[in-house]
Amino acid sequence: xxxxDRLWDSLMEMAKIGATDKGGVCRLALTDLDRQGRDLxxxxxxxxxxxxxxxxxxxxxxxxxxRNPSLPPVMTGSHLDSQPTGGRxxxxxxxxxxxxxxxxxxxxxxxxxxxxxxxxxxNEEGSRFAPAMVxxxxxxxxxxxxxxxxxxxxxxxxMGQELARIxxxxxxxxxxxxxxxxxxxxxxxxxxxxEDKTIGIVTHAxxxxxxxxxxxxxxxxxxxxxxxxRRDALLGAARMVQAVNRIGLDxxxxxxxxxxxxxxxxxxxxxxxxxxxxxVDLRHPDDAVLAKMADEFHAALNEILAxxxxxxxxxxxxxxxxxxxxxxxxxxxRAATAAAGFSNRDIVSGAGHDACYLAKVAPTGMIFIPCIDxxxxxxxxxxxxxxxxxxxxxxxxxxxxxxxx
Amino acid sequence: xxxxDRLWDSLMEMAKIGATDKGGVCRLALTDLDRQGRDLxxxxxxxxxxxxxxxxxxxxxxxxxxRNPSLPPVMTGSHLDSQPTGGRxxxxxxxxxxxxxxxxxxxxxxxxxxxxxxxxxxNEEGSRFAPAMVxxxxxxxxxxxxxxxxxxxxxxxxMGQELARIxxxxxxxxxxxxxxxxxxxxxxxxxxxxEDKTIGIVTHAxxxxxxxxxxxxxxxxxxxxxxxxRRDALLGAARMVQAVNRIGLDxxxxxxxxxxxxxxxxxxxxxxxxxxxxxVDLRHPDDAVLAKMADEFHAALNEILAxxxxxxxxxxxxxxxxxxxxxxxxxxxRAATAAAGFSNRDIVSGAGHDACYLAKVAPTGMIFIPCIDxxxxxxxxxxxxxxxxxxxxxxxxxxxxxxxx
Ligand SMILES: NC(=O)NCCC(=O)O
Ligand SMILES: NC(=O)NCCC(=O)O
Numbered sequence: 006x007x008x009x010d011r012l013w014d015s016l017m018e019m020a021k022i023g024a025t026d027k028g029g030v031c032r033l034a035l036t037d038l039d040r041q042g043r044d045l046x047x048x049x050x051x052x053x054x055x056x057x058x059x060x061x062x063x064x065x066x067x068x069x070x071x072r073n074p075s076l077p078p079v080m081t082g083s084h085l086d087s088q089p090t091g092g093r094x095x096x097x098x099x100x101x102x103x104x105x106x107x108x109x110x111x112x113x114x115x116x117x118x119x120x121x122x123x124x125x126x127x128n129e130e131g132s133r134f135a136p137a138m139v140x141x142x143x144x145x146x147x148x149x150x151x152x153x154x155x156x157x158x159x160x161x162x163x164m165g166q167e168l169a170r171i172x173x174x175x176x177x178x179x180x181x182x183x184x185x186x187x188x189x190x191x192x193x194x195x196x197x198x199x200e201d202k203t204i205g206i207v208t209h210a211x212x213x214x215x216x217x218x219x220x221x222x223x224x225x226x227x228x229x230x231x232x233x234x235r236r237d238a239l240l241g242a243a244r245m246v247q248a249v250n251r252i253g254l255d256x257x258x259x260x261x262x263x264x265x266x267x268x269x270x271x272x273x274x275x276x277x278x279x280x281x282x283x284x285v286d287l288r289h290p291d292d293a294v295l296a297k298m299a300d301e302f303h304a305a306l307n308e309i310l311a312x313x314x315x316x317x318x319x320x321x322x323x324x325x326x327x328x329x330x331x332x333x334x335x336x337x338x339r340a341a342t343a344a345a346g347f348s349n350r351d352i353v354s355g356a357g358h359d360a361c362y363l364a365k366v367a368p369t370g371m372i373f374i375p376c377i378d379x380x381x382x383x384x385x386x387x388x389x390x391x392x393x394x395x396x397x398x399x400x401x402x403x404x405x406x407x408x409x410x
Numbered sequence: 411x412x413x414x415d416r417l418w419d420s421l422m423e424m425a426k427i428g429a430t431d432k433g434g435v436c437r438l439a440l441t442d443l444d445r446q447g448r449d450l451x452x453x454x455x456x457x458x459x460x461x462x463x464x465x466x467x468x469x470x471x472x473x474x475x476x477r478n479p480s481l482p483p484v485m486t487g488s489h490l491d492s493q494p495t496g497g498r499x500x501x502x503x504x505x506x507x508x509x510x511x512x513x514x515x516x517x518x519x520x521x522x523x524x525x526x527x528x529x530x531x532x533n534e535e536g537s538r539f540a541p542a543m544v545x546x547x548x549x550x551x552x553x554x555x556x557x558x559x560x561x562x563x564x565x566x567x568x569m570g571q572e573l574a575r576i577x578x579x580x581x582x583x584x585x586x587x588x589x590x591x592x593x594x595x596x597x598x599x600x601x602x603x604x605e606d607k608t609i610g611i612v613t614h615a616x617x618x619x620x621x622x623x624x625x626x627x628x629x630x631x632x633x634x635x636x637x638x639x640r641r642d643a644l645l646g647a648a649r650m651v652q653a654v655n656r657i658g659l660d661x662x663x664x665x666x667x668x669x670x671x672x673x674x675x676x677x678x679x680x681x682x683x684x685x686x687x688x689x690v691d692l693r694h695p696d697d698a699v700l701a702k703m704a705d706e707f708h709a710a711l712n713e714i715l716a717x718x719x720x721x722x723x724x725x726x727x728x729x730x731x732x733x734x735x736x737x738x739x740x741x742x743x744r745a746a747t748a749a750a751g752f753s754n755r756d757i758v759s760g761a762g763h764d765a766c767y768l769a770k771v772a773p774t775g776m777i778f779i780p781c782i783d784x785x786x787x788x789x790x791x792x793x794x795x796x797x798x799x800x801x802x803x804x805x806x807x808x809x810x811x812x813x814x815x
Contacts, residue, residue, distance in 0.1 A: 089676035090629055132678040194634025224495055226787040227668035227691045229599025229760025232658040240655050246648035253637040263632035265679045271494035273537040274670045274689040276787040284679040286632045355634025382631040382681040
């Protein structure tokens with residue numbers, strides 16, 4: 006019932022904004038390219054007859070009115086920002102699948118009971134501004150507005166400043182009633198493709214803990230400074246990278262533990278590094294195991310500090326417990342998948358999604374489609390058109406069920 | 411005989427150019443601050459009656475004429491560029507001690523037989539542009555001019571472009587006869603201070619090998635990507651940091667092995683790093699051991715590559731064998747030290763110096779003074795005024811012996 010070609014064409018059109026040489030996308034949150042992506046979405050949504058509102062965190066809502074405007078909207082959405090070396094589907098797919106739902110309803114002159122809205126959430130990736138999903142987090146009351154607007158990038162520019170600069174500092178207050186929220190997304194992992202399933206019925210998302218660590222030693226000359234008296238912050242950081250990896254392996258099979266970002270100071274070839282900043286990302290679907298992993302991380306760090314050569318500042322900057330999605334919404338996704346006859350399996354999300362925060366304020370469900378080789382956060386990220394269509398079809402079915410309930 | 415207060419005041423005056431909050435200096439090669447430092451030196455040298463020439467690598471020569479202008483000059487010098495978090499003495503001391511020698515000869519109306527020159531060598535540190543001592547290397551015929559001018563910083567700006575920009579792309583051809591070369595420098599290590607010696611009579615400099623390594627794996631999402639299938643370039647780099655440190659420790663007591671610089675791509679908290687660039691600096695006074703250390707480095711890298719997850723590009727970008735200084739020049743330093751009655755010991759330089767390349771084309775010697783806690787390449791780098799005076803006194807004595815020989 007949805008128009009798969011139209012959805013695909015819109016995805017490819019959006020992918021031109023920030024396109025990279027390797028076929029990916031670099032459209033960091035609140036850059037000029039993000040603005041261009043937002044402007045294109047807003048234009049398309051207006052062309053589809055929607056009214057547009059923007060809240061103080063720059064979240065965009067495109068609304069198609071229902072028979073009963075006083076009902077809380079059934080909402081879908083995702084994000085348009087990308088990783089520095091991101092792909093054409095992560096986030097964008099959920100936004101444009103939502104738009105395709107609206108366009109399909111228009112084609113059919115279909116009037117839903119509740120209004121239907123497509124949301125574009127600001128800075129989901131957490132790459133330019135940490136943490137991830139900060140704007141859906143403010144929407145859901147997990148963070149307050151000041152916290153959200155004051156998140157700064159590595160050059161010290163805040164989300165508040167950058168929202169104003171690109172013209173997306175909206176006037177709507179944060180948060181509003183949502184009847185149900187669905188988010189379609191690529192899996193970003195290898196399970197569905199490996200098992201040849203078209204749809205992942207997402208029952209949970211794993212929990213996450215993010216840390217920032219600064220290790221401080223002493224800068225000294227790489228030539229005349231004897232090895233035994235060195236206080237090499239990079240050596241400490243290197244040991245932590247291995248410790249974090251070990252924590253991931255030791256809590257197999259589902260644990261993930263990653264050091265993704267590292268800055269070395271002064272970063273000069275013949276200077277023993279005096280300071281290293283790095284981040285740690287720990288994930289597990291079981292909150293108790295996630296806490297144990299955090300303990301293991303602190304223990305590994307303390308072991309290095311106990312040697313007396315380095316000092317550390319360490320802060321947990323992001324935590325959310327594993328998220329169970331709403332039973333009725335999961336059932337709606339399951340029903341729509343069955344009605345369309347798509348192969349499927351239940352799945353736990355390894356990534357965080359705006360849906361994880363929406364789940365705090367609305368019944369929420371998610372739909373996964375496979376991606377090639379399970380690769381995401383990579384320019385080669387790819388998906389087959391039939392998967393893209395299938396996920397959107399399921400999204401339409403689930404939303405209609407709830408919008409007419 | 412030299413004027414210690416005048417030398418100290420000049421050092422403190424020069425230290426204002428690029429002064430940092432922590433009392434150090436950031437005056438990277440061929441920046442505007444480097445130009446200001448050069449301009450100040452040139453002004454002082456002209457005030458002392460010198461003629462100034464600049465060669466095509468931007469090396470500056472301040473000449474005080476001798477009785478016999480056709481004799482090759484007795485030269486001293488060092489550099490004015492610093493590390494990003496550098497100190498007030500590294501390099502600058504050798505330049506301004508040379509200037510103080512000229513000023514003292516003026517005070518005494520002393521005419522040397524051979525001309526005396528003070529050289530300022532471009533980009534000794536090798537921090538903004540790798541490798542180190544590149545301009546004295548071109549002067550000594552170790553590198554050709556095109557190589558020197560094409561060295562680029564991390565933003566792709568070449569030494570040739572930057573020399574032109576700051577007005578120090580001189581017209582003198584590279585290289586000229588030098589009767590003898592002496593360089594005064596802080597030790598940059600802990601030995602002299604620990605043994606309470608004022609003067610280090612430098613007999614050798616240890617050899618160095620610098621490598622650049624790029625490890626490539628695959629970027630992927632830090633959440634849904636199972637640990638066992640990851641191709642984490644930072645994990646490989648972290649293991650190499652530890653391997654390099656182990657090579658330094660295993661070749662104790664004099665070996666040094668350092669990873670000073672590392673760049674992680676895409677450097678995003680929730681992306682498994684797909685690529686890491688890092689540098690390796692290996693040093694040893696025995697060329698055979700230095701070669702063995704390089705073998706150990708390659709073996710450690712190959713062990714990681716053999717696991718089949720990462721690929722590597724590796725290049726040795728800098729090598730020089732350990733340098734024995736000239737017996738007569740060392741003897742001149744020893745005699746001047748004895749004449750002044752300074753406590754002293756023979757010492758091997760752990761750092762590279764322009765003197766290491768000058769040694770290829772002229773009889774060369776070096777004079778070390780202690781630095782506080784042996785700390786250099788650090789903003790807290792410090793030296794006592796009496797050490798600073800003593801080293802200059804020895805420099806004067808050694809230069810006079812050779813200039814009148
Ligand atoms: N879906 C996605 O890539 N989200 C980014 C936040 C995370 O790292 O889980
Ligand atoms: N003296 C000094 O710091 N030279 C820099 C080159 C080296 O790393 O040895």
